[in-house]
Amino acid sequence: MSSYTPRRPLLAAALCAGTLGLALAGTTALANPQGGRGAAGMQRHGGPAAMHERGPRGAVERTTTRTRTDDGWTRDTTWTDREGRTGSSRTVVKRDREAGIRTRETVTTLPGGETRTVNQTTTRTDDGFSSNATISGPQGTMQRQTEMVRTDNGRVVTTTVTAPSGKEMTRTVTVERDPESGTVTKRVERSGPEG
Numbered sequence: 001m002s003s004y005t006p007r008r009p010l011l012a013a014a015l016c017a018g019t020l021g022l023a024l025a026g027t028t029a030l031a032n033p034q035g036g037r038g039a040a041g042m043q044r045h046g047g048p049a050a051m052h053e054r055g056p057r058g059a060v061e062r063t064t065t066r067t068r069t070d071d072g073w074t075r076d077t078t079w080t081d082r083e084g085r086t087g088s089s090r091t092v093v094k095r096d097r098e099a100g101i102r103t104r105e106t107v108t109t110l111p112g113g114e115t116r117t118v119n120q121t122t123t124r125t126d127d128g129f130s131s132n133a134t135i136s137g138p139q140g141t142m143q144r145q146t147e148m149v150r151t152d153n154g155r156v157v158t159t160t161v162t163a164p165s166g167k168e169m170t171r172t173v174t175v176e177r178d179p180e181s182g183t184v185t186k187r188v189e190r191s192g193p194e195g
Contacts, residue, residue, distance in 0.1 A: 146159040
């Protein structure tokens with residue numbers, strides 16, 4: 001088990017948010033592979049742009065409109081922060097139920113006029129799911145790959161984030177349940193650049 005402490009906040013935040021979110025949502029999403037609340041939950045927790053698409057935590061006014069479509073949904077959000085600055089985002093989600101594939105694109109316009117785009121494809125597998133995301137913004141383009149595999153007594157979620165510089169960080173979360181004692185054990189391992 002590594003004691004590595006990441007020094008790059010953006011990379012570390014994306015890695016932790018993506019891994020934790022997909023781990024938390026994975027069981028629900030797979031229980032309902034056709035989409036619905038389970039699939040939606042994957043982004044509610046996962047993705048480094050989640051805060052920006054809903055507005056910063058200091059937002060004093062936020063308006064969201066969600067529209068259902070034939071193969072998914074769209075969501076438009078605008079917000080105003082405490083300094084009167086405004087931002088907006090548009091998310092488009094599409095599902096191919098037969099193939100077990102879900103795509104999601106979010107384009108966020110930040111108060112300064114800069115944009116951030118997240119393109120994510122999640123594919124159902126025999127024993128879990130895999131997800132690939134590209135996050136593009138003012139700081140460059142970052143890649144995030146996540147794989148969740150169900151085991152006999154839990155699950156293993158591995159997320160690898162590649163920073164705009166090309167450096168990679170990997171986080172593996174192993175969750176094991178002991179049905180007899182009711183104990184749940186979670187182990188987290190990290191690896192990545194030291195500087």
